Amino acid sequence: MNIEAVRAIYMFEMARARRTVTQTIVSPVISTSLYFVVFGAAIGSRIQSVGGIGYGSFIVPGLVMLSLLAQSISNASFGIYFPRFTGTIYEVLSAPVSPLEIVLGYAGAAASKSIILGIIILATAGIFVPLHVEHPVWMLAFLVLTAATFSLFGFIIGIWADGFEKLQIVPLLIVTPLTFLGGSFYSINMLPPPWRTVALFNPVVYLISGFRWSFYGMADVNVAVSLGMTAVFLALALLIVAWIFRTGYRLKA
Amino acid sequence: MGRDQVAVRGFGAPAILTGMDDIIAISGVSKTYASGFVALEGVDLTIRRGEIFALLGPNGAGKTTLISIVCGIVRATSGRVTVDGHDIVRDWRAARSLIGLVPQELTTDAFESVWNTVSFTRGLFGLRAKPAHIESVLRALSLWDKKDSRVMTLSGGMKRRLLIAKALAHEPRILFLDEPTAGVDVDLRHDMWQLVSRLRQEGVTVILTTHYIEEAEEMADRVGVINKGELVLVRNKADLLHELGSKRLSLRLRSPLARVPEALAGWRLELSSDGSELTCLYDAKDVRDGVGGFLERVREAGIEFTDLSTTESSLEDIFVSLVRGRN
Numbered sequence: 307m308n309i310e311a312v313r314a315i316y317m318f319e320m321a322r323a324r325r326t327v328t329q330t331i332v333s334p335v336i337s338t339s340l341y342f343v344v345f346g347a348a349i350g351s352r353i354q355s356v357g358g359i360g361y362g363s364f365i366v367p368g369l370v371m372l373s374l375l376a377q378s379i380s381n382a383s384f385g386i387y388f389p390r391f392t393g394t395i396y397e398v399l400s401a402p403v404s405p406l407e408i409v410l411g412y413a414g415a416a417a418s419k420s421i422i423l424g425i426i427i428l429a430t431a432g433i434f435v436p437l438h439v440e441h442p443v444w445m446l447a448f449l450v451l452t453a454a455t456f457s458l459f460g461f462i463i464g465i466w467a468d469g470f471e472k473l474q475i476v477p478l479l480i481v482t483p484l485t486f487l488g489g490s491f492y493s494i495n496m497l498p499p500p501w502r503t504v505a506l507f508n509p510v511v512y513l514i515s516g517f518r519w520s521f522y523g524m525a526d527v528n529v530a531v532s533l534g535m536t537a538v539f540l541a542l543a544l545l546i547v548a549w550i551f552r553t554g555y556r557l558k559a
Numbered sequence: 560m561g562r563d564q565v566a567v568r569g570f571g572a573p574a575i576l577t578g579m580d581d582i583i584a585i586s587g588v589s590k591t592y593a594s595g596f597v598a599l600e601g602v603d604l605t606i607r608r609g610e611i612f613a614l615l616g617p618n619g620a621g622k623t624t625l626i627s628i629v630c631g632i633v634r635a636t637s638g639r640v641t642v643d644g645h646d647i648v649r650d651w652r653a654a655r656s657l658i659g660l661v662p663q664e665l666t667t668d669a670f671e672s673v674w675n676t677v678s679f680t681r682g683l684f685g686l687r688a689k690p691a692h693i694e695s696v697l698r699a700l701s702l703w704d705k706k707d708s709r710v711m712t713l714s715g716g717m718k719r720r721l722l723i724a725k726a727l728a729h730e731p732r733i734l735f736l737d738e739p740t741a742g743v744d745v746d747l748r749h750d751m752w753q754l755v756s757r758l759r760q761e762g763v764t765v766i767l768t769t770h771y772i773e774e775a776e777e778m779a780d781r782v783g784v785i786n787k788g789e790l791v792l793v794r795n796k797a798d799l800l801h802e803l804g805s806k807r808l809s810l811r812l813r814s815p816l817a818r819v820p821e822a823l824a825g826w827r828l829e830l831s832s833d834g835s836e837l838t839c840l841y842d843a844k845d846v847r848d849g850v851g852g853f854l855e856r857v858r859e860a861g862i863e864f865t866d867l868s869t870t871e872s873s874l875e876d877i878f879v880s881l882v883r884g885r886n
Contacts, residue, residue: 308652314682318671325670393666397725400630400660401683402652559592559633 311403315411316418319385323419330381330419331426334373338427341369342434345491356493357524362435367518368490369431374424374449375456375485375510379477382416382460387467390556399558405551409461416457417450424449438521444529445520451536452513456481458543465556484510489518494526509539582608582733582764583629588638590624590788598624600788602638606733611755611765613775613796615878616785622768623663625785626735630660642733656684659731663738663768665718669711673702673721676710677728684729696724699754716747723754734758736767740774752778772878784881791881799877808839808850810857811866822860826853837862 323330346362353361389395398408431437439445459476467473488494488510494502505511506527516532519525525532550557583606590599599621606612616622627633629640631651640647642654668676677693697703700720705713713721719739726734736755740748748771755765755778769775775782775796782799784791792799815834827840839853850869857864 308685310685310687311683314679317682318675318679321675322670389668392668393662393664394668396632396660396662396666397680397683399632400655400658401680402655402685403683404652554634559627 308403308407311401312407312411312414315398315403315408316415319381319412319415320418322385323381323415330377331423334377334423335426335430338369338373339430339434341365342431346434356496357522359522359524360435363437363522364493364518365491366428366431366435366437367521368485368488368514370424370427370449371452371488371510371514371517372482372485372490373427374420374452375481375513376477377423378416378420378453378456379460379463379481380473381419382413382457383464383467383473383477385412385416386461386464387470387473390464391470395557405547408551409458409547413454413457413461416460417453420453420457421449424453440523441520445517448513448517448520448532448536451540452517455536455540455543458540458547462543462546462550465550468556481510484508485514489514489526509535512536580608581605582643583766584639584641585625585629586639588625588628588640589636590621590628590633591636598788599628599635602785602788602790604783604790604793606764606766607781609759609762609764610780611759611767611778612781612783613779614766614768614783614785615772615775616768620785621788622785623737624788626660626737626766626768630658630735631655656729657732659726659729659734661722661726661734661736661739663741665715665722667710667713667718667721669709671710672707673697673710673713673724674706676721677724680725681728686729692730693728696727699757700724701750716743719743719747720751723751727758731763733764733766736765738768738770740769740771748774784878786881805876806841806869806871808841808853808867808869810837810839810862810864811835812837813863813865816862820860820862823856826856837864 342362342365345365350361350365355361356364386395389398428437463473463476487505488508489505494505494511494515497505512527512532512535515526516529516536519529519532549555583604585602585604588599588602589597591597602621602625604625614622614625624633628635629642629647631647631654642657645651645654645657647654668679671679674693674697677697678688681688681693694703697706700723702717702720702724705717710718710721723736723739739755740751743751752774755767758765765778767774767778779796781793782796783793812835816830816837817834819828819830819837829838829840830836831838837857841850841853854867
């Protein structure tokens with residue numbers, strides 16, 4: 307294992323985050339704060355509770371997931387796409403670095419940034435609403451697993467994209483709608499039965515449900531199913547990444 | 560098998576015969592891109608340890624593809640490459656550890672500092688930070704004063720030197736320079752030639768591609784010419800100039816001639832349009848009569864001249880004739 311290479315890529319990516327702290331940390335924190343103001347204070351004050359939990363507190367896990375998914379994908383896709391775009395990817399490809407080490411460096415840094423952001427958002431939420439974490443270890447596990455999985459998906463998007471527009475397509479047109487419809491702001495049990503069934507096809511439902519369970523002990527779907535689905539997404543992402551490096555897709559001619 | 564040759568064999572792959580002093584062995588390498596474009600066709604080439612090898616060829620000849628295959632950036636369609644005995648596919652980590660690559664394009668991390676981007680490259684090669692080495696490389700390339708500057712603030716020439724610094728960050732034994740002096744001024748070009756000479760003295764094998772034949776003529780020990788994906792020839796530079804070069808002897812005549820005299824038939828002669836200059840072309844290796852013999856025949860023919868000059872073909876002339884001949 308070329309540990310120095312993993313460390314070099316990881317530190318390089320983390321340094322990029324420090325240079326763009328406004329974009330990577332400040333901006334998502336402000337956006338999330340605005341959600342709390344609008345949904346928590348303004349609209350939330352008219353909704354008494356969901357499953358016995360104050361609405362402001364109820365939406366916290368969903369909001370953290372919203373930022374976590376978006377930032378994991380954004381950080382990882384940009385991290386690998388930018389060297390492809392500028393051509394500097396040649397030095398990674400010509401160095402004695404294995405595909406696993408490349409992924410650990412790029413996706414690991416993206417996941418780290420997202421986890422840091424998630425924790426900052428949680429701390430910010432604590433300013434607006436009372437927070438309670440019933441299963442802190444599981445909360446951390448869901449946070450890390452989701453960040454890792456979606457950083458891998460971001461890495462895949464960064465390899466697939468052949469322009470900056472494509473980097474935005476998947477997060478904007480797929481991930482954000484799925485997150486909004488995946489129970490960030492409501493429990494899918496509040497939906498009419500046919501729509502509830504449809505919602506179960508949304509993979510983000512399982513992520514949010516499991517994450518919310520770790521906070522309040524209540525879930526839309528069984529927590530074991532949530533954990534299993536998260537593991538399936540992780541395995542799927544790993545399979546696609548393995549295929550990319552085996553075939554050289556968009557990396558090696 | 561010769562005394563100085565060893566066989567390098569991979570699992571189920573044909574053996575490559577390589578001399579003990581060969582550091583790179585390329586055997587039957589072909590590359591066809593997905594578009595169907597055949598970039599390389601059955602290239603066989605060995606690079607000797609410690610030499611400076613110049614790979615010449617017109618645009619699109621396959622130079623960069625060949626370098627990219629050896630460095631692991633492009634996959635060969637067929638054939639084998641070993642670097643110091645390490646197969647680039649099976650033993651890729653050991654093979655790549657030995658190589659530094661300076662790409663043709665000025666591809667740099669715009670927002671990083673010079674120091675960080677050079678250190679990053681060293682890290683990629685699995686080496687711990689060694690500030691003394693990075694400092695010596697930056698000083699050698701006149702980049703020390705810019706070590707804290709962002710790459711985006713560097714001039715084109717500085718960026719070119721930075722790419723060389725990055726390639727040397729991990730102390731490679733083999734250095735690939737893909738068009739290293741494209742677009743740089745004359746002073747910088749000579750600085751780079753000096754740097755390459757110093758590297759060779761330190762035992763680094765240098766393979767360079769260039770459009771500047773003058774560059775190859777100045778630096779290379781051996782020259783390879785590649786055209787349309789095929790290696791046309793590989794020769795010692797001096798031998799190449801001797802074997803394929805030609806010489807011209809020009810005589811400024813006292814009285815113009817209407818035509819070339821019969822007495823000089825058998826020589827390759829050209830008469831200028833005004834008849835005042837007679838030029839004899841002869842191969843550098845042709846020692847039949849030499850220049851003296853020709854001048855004796857001229858005197859016997861009663862031709863008087865007021866001045867004479869000789870020129871010999873450069874590597875560029877040879878290169879052009881080879882490539883044109885193939886085209």
